[in-house]
Amino acid sequence: xxxxxxxxxxxxxxxxxxxxxxxxxxLSQGAAAPATxxxxxxxxxxxxxxxxxxxxxxxxxxxxxxxxxELGAPESPGGLAFGTSITYPGKVGAEYxxxxxxxxxxxxxxxxxxxxxxxxxxxxxSPEGDAVMHVLAPGTAVYVPExxxxxxxxxxxTPLVTFYVFRADAGHDYGTIESKGFRKLVLEGADGLPHxxxxxxxxxxIPRQQ
Amino acid sequence: xxxxxxxxxxxxxxxxxxxxxxxxxxLSQGAAAPATxxxxxxxxxxxxxxxxxxxxxxxxxxxxxxxxxELGAPESPGGLAFGTSITYPGKVGAEYxxxxxxxxxxxxxxxxxxxxxxxxxxxxxSPEGDAVMHVLAPGTAVYVPExxxxxxxxxxxTPLVTFYVFRADAGHDYGTIESKGFRKLVLEGADGLPHxxxxxxxxxxIPRQQ
Numbered sequence: 001x002x003x004x005x006x007x008x009x010x011x012x013x014x015x016x017x018x019x020x021x022x023x024x025x026x027l028s029q030g031a032a033a034p035a036t037x038x039x040x041x042x043x044x045x046x047x048x049x050x051x052x053x054x055x056x057x058x059x060x061x062x063x064x065x066x067x068x069x070e071l072g073a074p075e076s077p078g079g080l081a082f083g084t085s086i087t088y089p090g091k092v093g094a095e096y097x098x099x100x101x102x103x104x105x106x107x108x109x110x111x112x113x114x115x116x117x118x119x120x121x122x123x124x125x126s127p128e129g130d131a132v133m134h135v136l137a138p139g140t141a142v143y144v145p146e147x148x149x150x151x152x153x154x155x156x157x158t159p160l161v162t163f164y165v166f167r168a169d170a171g172h173d174y175g176t177i178e179s180k181g182f183r184k185l186v187l188e189g190a191d192g193l194p195h196x197x198x199x200x201x202x203x204x205x206i207p208r209q210q
Numbered sequence: 211x212x213x214x215x216x217x218x219x220x221x222x223x224x225x226x227x228x229x230x231x232x233x234x235x236x237l238s239q240g241a242a243a244p245a246t247x248x249x250x251x252x253x254x255x256x257x258x259x260x261x262x263x264x265x266x267x268x269x270x271x272x273x274x275x276x277x278x279x280e281l282g283a284p285e286s287p288g289g290l291a292f293g294t295s296i297t298y299p300g301k302v303g304a305e306y307x308x309x310x311x312x313x314x315x316x317x318x319x320x321x322x323x324x325x326x327x328x329x330x331x332x333x334x335x336s337p338e339g340d341a342v343m344h345v346l347a348p349g350t351a352v353y354v355p356e357x358x359x360x361x362x363x364x365x366x367x368t369p370l371v372t373f374y375v376f377r378a379d380a381g382h383d384y385g386t387i388e389s390k391g392f393r394k395l396v397l398e399g400a401d402g403l404p405h406x407x408x409x410x411x412x413x414x415x416i417p418r419q420q
Contacts, residue, residue, distance in 0.1 A: 015342055
C-alpha cells in the first residue's frame, strides 16, 4: 500500500490502494484503524428474548456480536466503500447472533456481499415489507437490491465473514431498524435448524426521516 | 436462487438473489450463462512481442487467456454489477497473460476487486498517464479509483481469480486501450520476476469518444 499526497484516513482514494482481508477471520493486518466492534449491550432491545439478552450482557461478559471495517471512503457517487463484516457464532435465546442491519440513506442504492467463511443468512426487507432471506456459505455472492434493508445472521459455529461493496455516498440509516425492527426473525427451531418467523416486536411506525 | 416476476437475464435485480463463485476456479455452477471467454486471437496487437503472439495463435492452439462473468445488471446508477474474472497462467514472449483492460464509459466511477486465488498484478492508469501497479495475492482487495483504466495480469502458475464490483451503469470503454494501449507493460525479467516497463507500442492518440 503506497501513501502519496492525496489520502483520506490513510488510504489513497484518488490513486488507488490495496488492503488485505483474511479469507478465514476477515481481519486486516494493514488496515489503518481496527474494525468497529459491536457488543451485545450496543444492540439493546434488538433480540426477541429480552431476558436472555440482559443475562448475556450482565452475566455472559457482554460478548462481541460482530465487527466490520469502515475505511472512510469519500462520499462520492462514483466511489465505492468496501471491507469485511464478521459476525461471530452465538445465540441470544433461540435467536442467532446478527448485525443491527440498516437501510441505505440513499435508499435507491444496492450492496454486494461475497461470503468468505462461515454459514448464515442475509435477511433483506423493503420498506413495503417484502422480506427475502438468502442463504450464505463460502463462495456465495448476494445481490442486495436498491431499497432493501439487510442484516447478516450467523447460523453456524464459526465466524461468518463477508466482503461487502456499496456506493460510497449511500450512507447508513440504522434508525429505522432500531425503532421498527425487521418484520422477520431467524430463530433456531427444535430441529436445530434456522427458521424464518414473524417478529412479534416489529412496529409499523413511520420511518424516521434523515 | 429464487426467480419471481421481475427478472433480467434470469437474475432478480429488484428483489435480490444469490450466485455461487468458486473461490479456487472462479467458476459459477448456478450462472444463467457461461463466462465470456477471451482467446489470444481476440487480443491481436495487444502483446508487445507480435511474433510470439502470432505463433501462439497459429501453432499454440489459440489459448484462452481469460474469462469473466457478465450478469447483465440493469444499468442503474444505484445498482451494482459483479462477478468473477479469471486470468489463466501463461506468457506471450516475456509478457504475462492479461486482460484487455478498459476505462469505464462513465470515467468517474470506481471498481473494487477482491483476490480469491492466484498471484498477479493490477495495472491501473489515468488518462493523464499516472500508472500505478498493485500486487495481487489471495485476500488482497484493490481499490481502482474513479478515472483509472485497469488490467489484470497473471504472474503466477495458477489461475488468477478476482471478485469484482462496479456501479451498474459505469459501462466499458475498451476502445481507448485497444487503440492506444497502456503506457506500461509487465514483463518477466531475466531474474524470473515481473517488472513494470514502458510500452514501446503506446500511442498518444486522442482517446476515441464513445
